Amino acid sequence: MDLDVAQVRAFVRTAEELHFGRAAGTLAISQQALSKRIARLESLLGTELLRRGGSGVSLTEAGRRFLLPARQTVAAADAAVAAVSGRERPLRVDVWGHLYAPMRTLAQVAGRAGELVLGHGRDLPSVATALLRGDIDAAFGRVHPPLPAGLAHRLVRLEPVDAVMSADHPLAARPALRPEQLRDSVLWAPGALDRLDFLHRFTHRFGIRDTASSVNLGLAHLLAEVAHEPRRFSLVPADVPLPEVPGLRSVPLVDPTPLYAWSLLWRAGDASPGLDALAAACAEEAGRSRWLEYDPTRDWLPHPPTSDPGPVPRTP
Structure with missing residues (x-):
């Protein structure tokens, strides 16, 4: 079964907006074209992904299961196009927790992480939504549970x-x-x-x-x-x-x-250009500046680290 990326992208954007008109507008296509793409995708998969009704648009159970891998499919397709074009775009990084100046930490690693484009998110939920939508590649701030499915994070600094x-x-x-x-x-x-x-x-x-x-x-x-x-x-x-x-x-x-914990946050399975370099620069500075020292007998964390969350995905 071969998936059409345009159809998958139409589904993902509609699942995020839960509104056909708004989703079509973000893709610069007509609402009729959007509906046709989703209908063809549902026909190919043999199941309904979106439920249309008088109260609006909602995801079916199959649609909820399909959403995360669909997002990953769209992100992989975008990365493939960027690789062929030979133009590596800057890593799009957002921050939150502005009262505590998260840019202090990013500024110490930015020069070693390639070209970054920085945003200014409001809070963890809004930044997590932007990550899952593919609007940004990574984010930096204080992570706490529960996190939406499809996101991964790594502790960078304990302050x-x-x-x-x-x-x-x-x-x-x-x-x-x-x-x-x-x-x-x-x-x-x-x-x-x-x-x-x-x-x-x-x-x-x-x-x-x-x-x-x-x-x-x-x-x-x-x-x-x-x-x-x-x-x-x-x-x-x-x-x-x-x-x-x-x-x-x-x-x-x-x-x-x-201790206030700062973390790097990204989409699970993402291989955005520059993500690996940013994670490596954070780890290097953490070792040099002893950012990750933690002794449970003398320190307090709301969510103590229990295990290493695993490596940041390598960029091909």
């Missing part, structure tokens, strides 16, 4: 986290703090805790009773609000340059030291 508080906070003069000593303080978060996995798990692990959230208008705005109230604190990776906010104090956390 100690400091408590940042007002200079008038009762604990601000301490040279270091245990996380549990912050139980009577107010964790000031840049959004609802149920959307901020690291801060949410920190409060549960160390018994932080009082939390409050602000609007995420950037690190300077968040820390200005922290500095304004002596009982507040927030958490910031130790290497993040702090904005020039008067009255701030950054105190290391110990026994245990919370």
Whole structure:
């Protein structure tokens, strides 16, 4: 059975949009042409992939099973065309977790990873969707479960986290703090805790009773609000340059030291040009700068690493 890539691409885009008109628009074809391609694919496979109804478009069980390998088929076809054309396009990399400046880490490896085109995703779900759609090749930020099927990731950096508080906070003069000593303080978060996995798990692990959230208008705005109230604190990776906010104090956390985990994320089975080079550059810098040191007797991770997730796929 030989699959027509144009038909498979039509199915993938419709499965992502769940709307024939929008999917046709993204492919620059008519809705009628899109419908014909999907109908021919379903006829070839001998099963219905999409269910059309008054309430919209949905995937059948067969369509759900077919979606991941269909995405991989389209990506492989695009890679094959790029290889024959002899024009290697730049690796498209997105980031998320902007409050903690993920570009600090990527900037240290970018020069060794070939040409990169950088984006600015909003959060992990939006970046994961862009990866699965093939809009980007890789992404960098904090990964936490559950991840959508079809994605793979590798830990790149573990970064100690400091408590940042007002200079008038009762604990601000301490040279270091245990996380549990912050139980009577107010964790000031840049959004609802149920959307901020690291801060949410920190409060549960160390018994932080009082939390409050602000609007995420950037690190300077968040820390200005922290500095304004002596009982507040927030958490910031130790290497993040702090904005020039008067009255701030950054105190290391110990026994245990919370670690913020940065990971590289990509489509499972992908062989995009440059992905291997980026992963290798990250691993090289991690070894040189000791980014992956972790001792469970002295450090804390919300999701401790249990095993190596396996090698990044090699580019042919």
